[in-house]
Amino acid sequence: MKVLVTGAAGFIGFHVVSKLLNAGHFVVGFDNLNKYYSTQLKYDRLAQTGILKHKVLNNVEVQSETYSNYFFIKMDLCQKEAVVQLFETHKFDIVIHLAAQAGVRYSIQNPEIYLKSNVDGFLNILEACRQNPVKHLVYASSSSVYGNHKKVPFSVKHKVDTPISLYAATKKSNELMAHTYSHLFKIPTTGLRFFTVYGPWGRPDMAPSLFTDAIINNKPIKIFNNGKMKRDFTYVDDIVKGIIGISKHPPVAKNKKPPYVLHNVGNSKPIKLMAFIKALENNLNIKAKKMFLPMQPGDVKRTFANVTSLKKAIGYKPTTSLNDGVKAFVDWYVDYFAEKNTKNLEKEIQEN
Template sequence: MKILVTGAAGFIGFHTVKKLLLLGHEVLGFDNINNYYDTSLKYDRLDEVGITRKKVIDNEYVNSSTHKAFRFIKMDLTQKAAIMDLFRYERFDTVIHLAAQAGVRYSIENPDAYIKSNIDGFFNILEACRHYPVKHLTYASSSSVYGNNKTIPFSVEHNVDKPISLYAATKKSNELMAHTYSHLFKIPTTGLRFFTVYGPWGRPDMAPSLFTDAIINNKPLHIFNNGDMQRDFTYIDDIVEGILKVNKNPPKPKSPEIAPYLLHNIGNSNPVKLMDFINCIEKNAGAVAKKIFLPMQPGDVSKTYADISSIATAVGYTPKTNIETGVKHFVNWYISYKIKNKNEIKEII
C-alpha cells in the first residue's frame, strides 16, 4: 500500500515507518520537526531511514538514500492548502496520523501549540481524507483522556468527559471529530489510546529517558507523587505491531446507520509500579539513583491500566515484551546513543 505516516520523525512514527518499509510498503513520512525537544534526535531518527538532515527543506520531498520506497516531507499540519495538495497528488491508500503536540505538563505552559497542532491540524487531515478518500485513517489518541478515572482497568466503554489537561482535552476532541467525519462522510477511522510507550529512540521528555539520564549521570532523580504511581508501560515493538494490524483492518459497520469508526486502547495491560521501573533501570545501568520525592504534578494521574480487549478482539493484538526485556533494550540503546554523540562532538571540536 501507499501510506502516509505523519509524525515520521517522532518516536512512534519513526518505528512505524521502519516496520512498514520492512514489510514492503511505499511510505511518505511527514513531520514539521518542531523544537518541543532537541531536533537532533529527530534528525538522527530520520538518518536511520536514509533521510539526511542537510537535504531537508520545508515543503520539499526528500528521497531516502537507503529505501527506494520511502520519501519524506517537512510540512506543518496547519498548512491546509499544502496538505490538500499533498493528498490530491499522492492519493494515499491509508493514513497513519501520529503527528501531534505531545506532553501533559507542556500543555499547561503553552496551550496555543495544542490547539493549532492537535485541533486545527487534525481537522486538516480529516478534510483531506474527506476530499481525497483513503481506505482507512488510523490516528493517535492517548490514555490521558481517562483523567482521574477510578475504574480500573480503563476501558473504551468508560466515560471520558472530564479531562484534567488540555492535552487530554485535545485528544478527546480528536475522537469526537473523527466520529463525526466517519458518520457524515463514511471515512473509516480508528483511534488508538496509547499507554506510556517506551523503547529505543524514545522522547527525551518522557520518564524512561529522564530517569536513565539522571541515574547514569549521578544527578538527582525527581519522583512525583512520592513514587506512589503505576504506569502501563508498553514497549515500542508491541505498539507498532498493533498500529500495523489496525491500519490494514478498517472498521466494517454491520449497517449503513453505523459510522465506520473504532476506538481502542493499546497498551501492555500490566501496570508497573514506578519504583519497580526505576529499579529495573538501575539494574541495567549499573548505578543507583539519587531519589528526590515530590508531590503530584498538575495534570498527572496516579495509575494507568489498559483494558485491551477491544483491540485484541478486532485484530488479535497481544503485547509480548515484559518490562525486564524492554528496559534492558532501552537502557543499552540510551547509553550507546549518548556515547556516540559525545564522540561525534569531540570530532567536531
C-alpha cells in the first residue's frame, strides 16, 4: 500500500510509521514540527526512521537513510495547495491522519490554534481526499468527546453533544465533517477515539512523562481531583495495532448509510491514577512526592472504552499489561534522557 501518515513526527504517528515501514509499505509522512513541545524529541523520533534533522526543509521531500520506502516532508496542514499537491503527486491508497494540535488544557488558553489546525487543517485533508480519491481515510478522534458522560463503558453509540473542552469540540467537529464528506462524496472514513495512550517516545506534556520527570528529580507530582481519577491507559503498541488493522478494512456504504464508522481504541480496563503512579514508583524504585489538587477545567474524572465494534471489525484485543507497559516506558525514558544529559555535558566540556 501507499500510505500517507500526517503527524509522522508525533508520538503515535512515529510508531505507526515504524510499523508500516517494517511491514514493507510505501510511506509518506508529514508534520509541521511545531513548538508545542520539544522539537528535538520530534527530530529524534524521525531519526529512528532515518530522517536526518539537517536535511529537513519546508515543503521538500526527504528520503529516509534507513528505509528506501519512506519519504518525509515538513509541511503544515493549513497549507491547502501544498497538501492537495502532495495527494496529486502520490495518489495514496490510505491516509492515516494523526496530525492535530494536542492538549486539553492548552486549548482553554489558545483556542484559535485548535480551530486552525484541527478544523481548518482537517478540512484540507478531506478536500484533498475528495479531489484525489483514496481507498480509506482513517483519522484520530479522542475519548475526550465523551466529556463527563455518566454511562460507562463509553460506547460509540452514546451521544457526545456536550464536550467540556475546545479540544474535544474540535474532535467532535472532525467526526461530523468526515460524515458529511462520506455522505456527499462517498469517501470511506473511519474515526478512532483514542484513550489515554502511553509508551516509549511519549509526549512530555502527558502525565506519564510529567510524573516520571518529577519523581526522578525529587519534585512533587501534581495529582488533580485529589487522585480520584481513572484512565483507560492504553499502551501505544495496542493503539497502533488498532490503527493499522482497521486501515485495511474501509467501511462500505449500505442501506443508504454512507461509508462512515467510528471506533473506540482503548485497553477497556480503567486504572486508578494512583495505581499508575505506583507502577512508576516501582519501576523507578523511587517514592513520589505527591501534591493533591482539585479538578482542573476541561478534565474528566474517568475514561473507559467499550471496544466491541473494533473487536467485531478486526478482532482487536489489547495485550500489554500495565506493568509491562510502564516498564517499557520507564526504561526508554531513563535511557533517552540520560543520553541527552550526557550529550549536554560533553558539549559543555568541549566549549570550556
